[in-house]
Amino acid sequence: MDWQSESPELWAFLGTLQHGEILTGSVTAIERFGVFVALDEGPAHPLLPGVGFITIPELSWRHITAPTDVVEVGQRVSCEFLQFDTYNAEARLSLRALQPDPFQDFADRTVVGQALRGTVVRVLTGGVFVDVGDGVVGLVPFVEIDGRPAACPPAVFEPGEEISVVVTDFERPRRRLFLSRPQP
Template sequence: MKVVLPGGTGQVGTVLDRAMTAAGHEVVVLTRRPEREREIGWDGRTPGPWAEAIITVPELSWTRFEAASDVVQVGQRVSGEFLQFDTWNLEARMSLRATRPDPFQTFADRTAVGQELRGRITKLVPFGVFVQVADGIEGLVHLRELTPEPVEYPSDAVQSGDEITVVVAAIDREQRRLTLSRRQGPPAHR
């Protein structure tokens, strides 16, 4: 793991293990490298190379995954971006996803409100359905936007895995949210 600390100091390490924080959050723990202290000329003012680094699960990837092992493996060398240093626990907080372009922003750059897209329903929830419209990009079709006639449950109209045509109703870049509609689409695709 390459740690980019303030002042240009860096270090390389390896995924050591997965663990749970006291707050119950899963994190990826990275190796300690005490031998690097002399090698990089640690100045004592910035977080030292002896510090353990952790990556919280949300910082592993922009896309959804089931377990940390879907993204990184124990023993794998990874590069990350420094987020902050916890002086109390002597831990560097890192991000893997910050080193990669955000696929949502790329999608938003080439997609317009009102544009028609094909997608696969990935999840039914009480208030609507999530539709994957591009690799790693899912949007919500609210229950009221699912069919021209009101339905009580999403399963009254569609099933998980169904391919449907949707229209982009809103793109919120800051919150990384994509709002979709089926009602606004052509009648043949509803």
């Protein structure tokens, strides 16, 4: 569809938005792939439930299982404008951009070698993911990575189990945390 000719008012509105601009509106529909938002200042979308759209990763810094963990239909939201999606003629938005990143706070107050307690979230063949608090999740690898010691085999861990871990490394830009089991 040629949105520019079919809906010039919508196209003109989206063209005025600037990256980083704060927009407000109401959640109009929740889908498994994201959330539609009717923007206060924007026109209605001719086909979609709202001219704003928030993808799942942009809803929260924390891992969520469903969009309804964060928002509900009718809820008022303030979001940061990310980009103009010209294919769908919608404003791509971020809810999490207006919230502090718990990983950066964790990195500010944590040092390599620090012992922590955490809860096993997921056990995979390559390692176990452990939530160390505030939604910050780190990996305890089952194989040695860059000289870091390996953990026990996967059968030793159960989701929901509380375990002791040691911080071996973290990468701020990629928001990655590496952990190991304490050495006896």
